[in-house]
Amino acid sequence: MKSALVEQLGAALGPAYTIERELEGGGMAHVFVAFDDTLQRRVAVKVLPEHMAAAVSVDRFRREILLSASLQHPHIVGVLSAGIADGLPFFVMPYVDGESLGTRLLTRGRLTVPQAVSIMKDVARALAYAHERGVVHRDIKPHNILLAGGAATVTDFGVAKALSSAQRSGDGRSATLTDAGTSLGTPLYMAPEQAAAERSIDARADVYALGHARS
Template identity: 45%
Template sequence: MTEMLARLTVALAARYRVERELGAGGMATVFLAHDLRHERDVAIKVLHPDLGAALGAERFLSEIKTTARLQHPHILPLLDSGAADGLLYYVMPYVKGETLRARLERERQLPIADALRMAREVAGALDHAHKQGI
């Protein structure tokens, strides 16, 4: 168990049962967790502690505020956010299923109808975000 996973598991034990890491990027790590209050799976995005200490948490806090403002069928909503044991986090729904990357590795090429549908959905979400000033 990584140090961040262990810290998060203890810090959020009253509200979430943190299960495993889903993925990591340059700024944050995303974990699969179970929301104990609402009995649903969620994804918890956690700012890397060393990044927050070095650069400050302003960019991540801005991302939280931005996400909270966006209400669109193709943008995951913000469910919760906070700080616990020095870790900044926000919670969003967990979406089960295959990633686009995994599908492309498996199929190599999407059917045109699927590619067009996805492009329309992404474009609609981007249009909505742009209209919100993002």
């Protein structure tokens, strides 16, 4: 584990949490597994790397990510808390002891029809719930669909929106996320309007991405 980052994160989380290990393949964030001593459960802690933190307003990112904490649904991995560790935004989510759909497809190949239908139903229910509350995911893809206990859950709700909303305007003093080489979404699954960086992205972008995620 990155000792300096772990030390900073541990200080920000407080003594109630014990950081156990870092997960590989965290994508755009460093992901750590920690144990919540108070509630006796494991959590996942995601920390933005320095190049992304430099391109966003960390306070606004925290406010935006906490908006997704209101999503309480059996097929959504919710946000428990959020904070800042030495200038790096982080957020805490329940730890799902399973694998992503992306990993499942890479290691064991295509799903059976019943498996695919079951997963798509779970994800569609999660999206319908979020969309009814005006929340759009913006980055539906196999690696954001987690499989455990015979069910599928959607993770990272609000992250792409938080990054987009918190992005600083280029003013010569701070890099934008585009300058940092970061795409707000995953090109393979993006709806055309999202790929074109249109400002108004709605639920249809998630439906489009879900259609590609099943293929």
